[in-house]
Amino acid sequence: MNSYDAIVIGAGHNGLTCACYLARAGLQTLVVDQYHTVGGMATTEEVTLPGFRSDMHAFGYQFANLSPAPQELGLANFGLELIRPEINYSHVFPDGGIISMHRGVDDTIASISRYSKKDGETWRRLASDFVQAKASIAEWMNSPPRSLVQETEQLAQQPHDIDGYRASLQSVRSWTNEHFECEETRLFIGAWACHASIAPDDAGGGRLAWLFTALIQDVGNRAVKQGMHRLPLALAAYLQSRGGEIRTGARVTRILIEHGRAAGVQLADGEQIRLTDKGVVASNADPRQLIVDFLGEENVGAELVAKMQRYEWGDGYMTIYLALDGPVIYKAGPDAQRSAYVHATPPSLEFLSIDYAQCRSGRLPAAPFVLMCNDSAIDPSRAPSGKAVMKMIVHNVPYEIRGDATGKIGARKWDEVKEPYADYLIDYVTATYAPNLKSLILKRVVHSPVDMEKLMASAVHGTVTHGAFLPYQTGSQRPLPQLAQYRTPVPNVYLCGAGSHPGGGITMAPGRNASRVILGETGKA
Template identity: 55%
Template structure:
């Protein structure tokens, strides 16, 4: 006889494990199924280059998690160590100039004032605005979203609602030109929108840039000692402590049942595992709807809507083991930063990237995020050595052209290494003069490699769907699934394809748990109490 479980969670990423932990604490018998060889999903840490060099394969920064109630509610903070750099992030330019955001806002203001006294004063005002709104922002992130009509009514009812709505739809270029005077400042804050795939002229980019930069200024851009996988390992430990089970190397092939109710999951091996009460999906919503459930359970209309869901722009990643620490052209502040944006000092620079990327062309000068892994966390590399990661934002998934003049190939399997060679030369020439000479080993992941490694990194993206005005809040991923529920009564969603979206916040997992608790008539507050020790 097969084992019987109250709840089956598909995917052992941070959101799947978060949801599973709350369910287990309520007394449900929970099984988590993970297709990869270890838990983590987008928070996996592995020896990707050489033995003893531990790289975060996807997510690196402990950012939104600083706002999350989950680590305190689940008692995770005793299970991993947080490293808090004094400089959350910097932006370095090819000229050797740099502008940094420090945890100490006075130092940030002084740094910005080197480029514009007016912009320095403006940033203080913007940060004060964030502090006023911080509790409301946090509450909105860690709660199921209001329906679209309710959200629209809230905008209309508030005296400042229309201004807030305008800001939520404003482009980075519009906001930056109205708010700042120095190109360096516009670039510093505008670049953050690129993390969520917004070009300078895309609607909604302004609020993303302001919010992301404000969070890092306020609560930091921390690293987890030993790697981000320590977070998911802590979640897994808590789940097992409350009777939950996890199976790795366990690929779910199909959810079984009918349009009213799911009854089991069928594994790739053919094994069928009954689901007593519910199934929760932490895989991307497209895979859930189109493949795992299908037309028979979801209906043609919803399947059609998911097929036109927008995934956003792909990424390219390079993991680099180094003989010893590098030196940035911009000086020591760059290496003291958790990460550094490397780009020209211009919003037009970002516009060119997106123009090339979305036309299928390999960008000649892409936006590069340089992670100082071992400089911030020495445990990531052997003594005397160094480790870095370079994330190249916004590259095409399907290559139709090349702006570098050095990559004739039109498939990623052929283009990966030539493009990586080009990028290393670019970074060495413009930002880190001693980078190339110090490389012991480089491993590059193309968008195709990224999607091969983890099913939910669709088309080499990291967010399970583009962050667009019509794919946010209760519209994420689509309105019919916007409350963590599917039309199949006992199948739920808990991935970053749901509100509030990507980032290691654990919010989608917690929010889905709240909805499930409500449907099961359980008291969520009984398992979400924060002990006095964690306050």
């Protein structure tokens, strides 16, 4: 029976990234995953009809633009190719209004200036602020998090940074009200916090919205050609070129502990895979699975398990995958059709606040924030000629349904709710934003939060970020202070997934950062 220097649990893009660096350093590395293919939240499948390739979760390649991993691993040699759209995203309004973020900042400013010339010039300054700070942001993202002591010392030494610290605590409403005079602009910038399940009045949302939008202005809202799956497939190919191994359809149920150290993992069928004497385990699963299920109270202590059980997951998602007979026409005009993403809401932060309040009280939102991903408009290879594929992400829905703000749905179980709620949403979007959407649908597939969790155990409660992205669960607090440096109480077991710094999304950063910690502690750096 083979034994390995490193076993990585979970073949999502972070687990594969970590494994690539471990294998590059000479460790005999195995990645195991319960799903039928690699990728985790970065898979692309023909979920609706043959030839219609949908990104199952992640579509935009955003913060990954700041990662050194693609260059360090030469992923272009293994099939990774990026597409940069002319229009990064658009925010459309019920009256047919639109603001678009173009490649060039001047064009974006012109789009904002249709509503407010002052806001357009404010955006020029904010976009420039990001360019000046980009190197330090990349360093922050691609390094283990600084401790609270280090952060405090830095603030003391550089008093001008206190403005940035203040901004990092502001809500979307506070920050956008401070910078912009027009509600349409506030939505155009602020809605990006919703991608991390941050409501308009949640702390920390303003800074996150700026990071997202200014990054996209600078480097583009890129997509991976032929689907996001090409990223994990490229990572897997690199790993195998370095002698690493991958096993899919293999679910880990626990980490074997002997003499206070991990000795291997056990699979659901009872098989045990062993480590060498100085081997390590890195987990790309969500942190609750790692601490509560794989390690357990007997190995990490009752206090840590109790804290992990109280961990906040954030709001659930619902996804509608669509195979379409042709491109969607938007009331707002052709720029929306050419956009990678379309955000569709009324021009009101209060609208989003009500939306989140309904979700967090357990009710189906009456008009949730729907992200429309124009997959095939950006990458025609995703659909047959003349056809289109779209993914609609309903950004915030309750995992447990206790009511219905639409007034139309009586059921309370997702298996009974998801299709009538999808009917309601498609009718709403068609009537309000995209008049030909409903007539184009050849086939749709709806995944509720419960479906997502069943397909992928780390999508806890139908979430996609391995934990809510709030100030007390970020940086040196993510996922918990005791686990914030990718280490666990078991000395050779590490975190390498989105539950650790810098968090969710396609970044490769948690995997790369964890590998640096592991290699430093094993003397292989």
